[in-house]
Amino acid sequence: MYKKEMIAMLLTDGESKDLGVLTLGTAKSAVSFGGKYRIIDFALSNCVNSGIDTVGVLTQHRSQRLNTHIGIGIPWDLDRNAGGVILLPPYENNANVNYNDTAGGTEFACHTGTVNAVYQNIEYMESFEPDYVLILSADNVYKMDYGNMLAKHKESGAGISRAVIPAHYSDSDTDMGIYIFNWNVLMDFLKTYRDDIGADINSCIPGYAGENNVYVNIYEYNGYWKNLPDIGAYWEDCMELTSIVPEFNLYEDYWKIYTRSESQTPQYIAETAQTEQCIIGDDTDICGSVYNSVIGYGVTIAAGATVSNSIIMNNTYIGADSRIDMTVIGEDTKVGSNVRIGVNDAGTFDIQYKERAAERTWDNLSARITTIGEKSVIPDNVSIAAGAAVSGVTESTDYADSVLGSGMTLIKAGERS
Amino acid sequence: MRAVGIILAGGNSHRMKELSIRRAVCAMPMAGSYRSIDFTLSNMANAHIQKVAVLTQYNARSLNEHLNSSKWWEFSRKHGGLYVFTPTVTVDNSNWYRGTSDAMYQNLHFLKNSHEPYVIIASGDCIYKMDFNRLLEYHIEKKADITVVCHDMEPGADVERYGTIRMNVDNRIEEFEEKPLHPNSSTVSCGIYVIRRRLLIELVERCEEEEQYDFVRDILIRYKDRKHIYGYKINDYWKNIASVEDYYSANMDFLKPEIRDYFFRNPPGIYTRVEDLPPAKYNAGAAVKNSLIAGGCIINGTVENSVIFKKSYVGNNCIIKNSIILNDVYIGDNSRIENCIVESRGTIKAGAVYAGERDINIVVECAERYVL
Numbered sequence A: 001m002y003k004k005e006m007i008a009m010l011l012t013d014g015e016s017k018d019l020g021v022l023t024l025g026t027a028k029s030a031v032s033f034g035g036k037y038r039i040i041d042f043a044l045s046n047c048v049n050s051g052i053d054t055v056g057v058l059t060q061h062r063s064q065r066l067n068t069h070i071g072i073g074i075p076w077d078l079d080r081n082a083g084g085v086i087l088l089p090p091y092e093n094n095a096n097v098n099y100n101d102t103a104g105g106t107e108f109a110c111h112t113g114t115v116n117a118v119y120q121n122i123e124y125m126e127s128f129e130p131d132y133v134l135i136l137s138a139d140n141v142y143k144m145d146y147g148n149m150l151a152k153h154k155e156s157g158a159g160i161s162r163a164v165i166p167a168h169y170s171d172s173d174t175d176m177g178i179y180i181f182n183w184n185v186l187m188d189f190l191k192t193y194r195d196d197i198g199a200d201i202n203s204c205i206p207g208y209a210g211e212n213n214v215y216v217n218i219y220e221y222n223g224y225w226k227n228l229p230d231i232g233a234y235w236e237d238c239m240e241l242t243s244i245v246p247e248f249n250l251y252e253d254y255w256k257i258y259t260r261s262e263s264q265t266p267q268y269i270a271e272t273a274q275t276e277q278c279i280i281g282d283d284t285d286i287c288g289s290v291y292n293s294v295i296g297y298g299v300t301i302a303a304g305a306t307v308s309n310s311i312i313m314n315n316t317y318i319g320a321d322s323r324i325d326m327t328v329i330g331e332d333t334k335v336g337s338n339v340r341i342g343v344n345d346a347g348t349f350d351i352q353y354k355e356r357a358a359e360r361t362w363d364n365l366s367a368r369i370t371t372i373g374e375k376s377v378i379p380d381n382v383s384i385a386a387g388a389a390v391s392g393v394t395e396s397t398d399y400a401d402s403v404l405g406s407g408m409t410l411i412k413a414g415e416r417s
Numbered sequence B: 001m002r003a004v005g006i007i008l009a010g011g012n013s014h015r016m017k018e019l020s021i022r023r024a025v026c027a028m029p030m031a032g033s034y035r036s037i038d039f040t041l042s043n044m045a046n047a048h049i050q051k052v053a054v055l056t057q058y059n060a061r062s063l064n065e066h067l068n069s070s071k072w073w074e075f076s077r078k079h080g081g082l083y084v085f086t087p088t089v090t091v092d093n094s095n096w097y098r099g100t101s102d103a104m105y106q107n108l109h110f111l112k113n114s115h116e117p118y119v120i121i122a123s124g125d126c127i128y129k130m131d132f133n134r135l136l137e138y139h140i141e142k143k144a145d146i147t148v149v150c151h152d153m154e155p156g157a158d159v160e161r162y163g164t165i166r167m168n169v170d171n172r173i174e175e176f177e178e179k180p181l182h183p184n185s186s187t188v189s190c191g192i193y194v195i196r197r198r199l200l201i202e203l204v205e206r207c208e209e210e211e212q213y214d215f216v217r218d219i220l221i222r223y224k225d226r227k228h229i230y231g232y233k234i235n236d237y238w239k240n241i242a243s244v245e246d247y248y249s250a251n252m253d254f255l256k257p258e259i260r261d262y263f264f265r266n267p268p269g270i271y272t273r274v275e276d277l278p279p280a281k282y283n284a285g286a287a288v289k290n291s292l293i294a295g296g297c298i299i300n301g302t303v304e305n306s307v308i309f310k311k312s313y314v315g316n317n318c319i320i321k322n323s324i325i326l327n328d329v330y331i332g333d334n335s336r337i338e339n340c341i342v343e344s345r346g347t348i349k350a351g352a353v354y355a356g357e358r359d360i361n362i363v364v365e366c367a368e369r370y371v372l
Helices: A039-049 A065-068 A116-121 A122-126 A148-158 A184-195 A201-212 A230-242 B036-046 B062-065 B100-105 B108-114 B132-141 B197-209 B213-219 B244-255 B258-267
Strands: A005-012 A052-057 A083-090 A132-137 A160-165 A173-184 A214-220 A267-271 A274-280 A289-295 A304-308 A323-325 A328-329 A370-372 A389-391 A409-411 B003-008 B051-055 B081-085 B118-123 B126-127 B146-152 B163-167 B173-178 B187-196 B227-234 B238-240 B280-282 B286-290 B291-293 B302-303 B319-323 B337-338 B338-343 B352-354 B361-363
Touching: A005 A039, A005 A116, A039 A052, A039 A065, A039 A132, A052 B244, A065 A083, A116 A122, A116 A184, A122 B238, A132 A184, A132 B081, A148 A160, A148 A173, A148 A214, A160 A201, A173 A184, A173 A201, A173 B100, A173 B163, A201 A214, A201 B163, A230 A328, A230 B319, A289 B319, A323 A328, A323 B238, A370 B258, A389 B132, A409 B118, A409 B163, B003 B036, B003 B100, B003 B108, B036 B051, B036 B118, B036 B126, B062 B187, B100 B213, B108 B197, B108 B258, B118 B132, B118 B197, B126 B187, B126 B352, B132 B146, B132 B227, B146 B163, B163 B227, B173 B213, B173 B227, B187 B197, B187 B213, B187 B238, B197 B213, B337 B338
Parallel strands: A005 A052, A005 A132, A052 A083, A160 A214, A274 A289, A289 A304, A304 A323, A328 A370, A370 A389, A389 A409, B003 B051, B003 B118, B051 B081, B146 B227, B286 B302, B302 B319, B319 B337, B337 B352, B338 B361
Antiparallel strands: A132 A173, A160 A173, A267 B291, A274 B280, B118 B187, B126 B238, B146 B187, B163 B173, B163 B187
16 A cells, blocks of 8 residues: 555544434435535535545445445545545454443444544555544534644644634634644554543543643634534525635635536526526526525426525426425425425515515524425425425325424334335 | 446537637536536546546647546546547647547547457536446447437437437437437437447458548448447436536536436445545525535625536625636626626626626636735
8 A cells, every 4th residue: 555644533423413304314414504515515626625535434324325425435536546535334353352242142232432433444554554533523614724734733742632612713723623643642542532422522622632732722713613513504505605705615617516416408498487596506497486595406396386595406306386494405395285384374485585584584493494304295285384394205095184293303204115 | 347438528519609809618517516528537436447538639728637637537546547539740740630430440449459349429518427348238228339328308409519310119219319400300319339349440440541530420320321330218307507507507407406406415426536625614695596506616605596516706895696717717796697608707897897798608707816
């Protein structure tokens, strides 16, 4: 193998439930963001744009979508002869002392925490003889040059660097989940905490640094950074992209964000359509009205349908005459015709739809937003109230009086049609 | 697949008017986010042709940029690949390609070093979807020496710039006229041929000895009676874009759902270079009707019955109607553009008015643009 100065280890949280039904069957890092991207694209593109060409992606549960998305890394130019991107699922090995003890049998060497996850991949990291290892979360949206962080790390002579959003943006410094370790420090660090169930890199650093007299450099970052802790934050940060000059600019050639695009076909906006204050992905067919919304690729919105203040992810179909407001709909979902989702009061809807909900202040935004999980089916003529959640192939018999009440959750497991 | 592919992409056409200044016809942007050559390249890829040569000559910069990687069409394989051949000066040759036959002669090593028994030759300036495997089966079944793909034009269509064909009941070609003034057939050659590789080498070499250089005139027409030359009709959509009118109407065809479904939704697909553009954005005041909008566009005004290519910007209160806006065009506020083709990377100043009357206006505006 070739020596690399710095390699990156991307942590994906397969068990995150931050985004409700959207993360029911998918790792958070694989959830769509901003019309055509997935959350992991930002960290991966940052790596590539920072000149890091060796990236290990640590996956665990529900990683199928992530695996398909990353593949051999072609969209990020990470299909390399030496290095490139590689998926690192947990594996069983005698050296892995931490087994998830389930029902009496040691079955599978799941990562018990971020320290253990990285520890399990020492062999992979060793093969590149890196001087530094960048460990970062794949669940955030931002553009950042890790090269600058490395330069500061070297300059400071630190053993560990961690990136933070400085306190003047919130009550205290916010840890960004981005760390640079010197190789020797990392080895010692991992060996110290490898057996601690659930040990987390962030929480172990202060203790380790104090005991071993390792200097930790704090790298302050003042740019755009979002960690999407709940569905409300996810909605707001997506919606912000539709404002006239968004804080997070995807339209500049510098520091491009790369993603796997299934299709390059342009979008068709029909005679019957209206599109204002929205961003729309490729290969979509818009025959209805779309206001203040983020639409992924391959979406069809039938004539007479109105989508406002909502996020519709890839390959979803919205049937004729349906009205959707303040809703997040996952990928590959089929919404029937004449459906109401997230529309509180049908009477006032017409007045409200053009108003930018993103500019209002909300007491509990997450509770207001209706979510529909990926690969769901919503039958014709039903009404799903604000704040409700649906996942799975539902039929009209699942809705009493054709209504799912506010705040209710309907999850249909089992076979998908 | 038992054939290699050759794409003849050297051509220029005065019928493209100002549009041909910038690029070869094959590199013309098509349908919002494609280029003309994508259709032939994708057909070849979909037929699992593994080795394809693109022969270029006239203004190939755009084309070469587009072909910057063969991976977009899945030609980046260990076996075969995508080869771009431009004329080069060698010890025994200092000519440009003097014709299509000469272009193949000058790259005879490509044909001689292949082991596939057949060659599919196609032009890169046509919009169509075709199963080359079925074409090859037909060629073998007919025991043909050469098979020419042809298409019935609508009655009354102007076929003056095509080669016209007349076939007998068995589809053997009896008459082949190149660019006839008084055509007596509305069946035209699509510029797609199947031929055995060894026969092609033989014919091209003989042509060269006789100082003849054109594949159609000096091979097809000349050997029409000597060799078994058959026609194969393509009954689905086929359009050559090498004139402003046809280029315009081919793009407008993609506003029809059945054409889009045929090319883009029904497998196999059409592929193009991936540019990682952000989603298109519609700001307040945007009013788009019956139009195709490609990735990376920002729309603030009215767009009707138009095709807007990648990375274009339409300012506030603009009115764009029945027009084609090529890649990366900036249209300032309050402009009006009707029945126009706006050349790529153009900058239209605020308040400008361009309106074609009966003909399609070609707008080439290279005003300085301030990039923030």
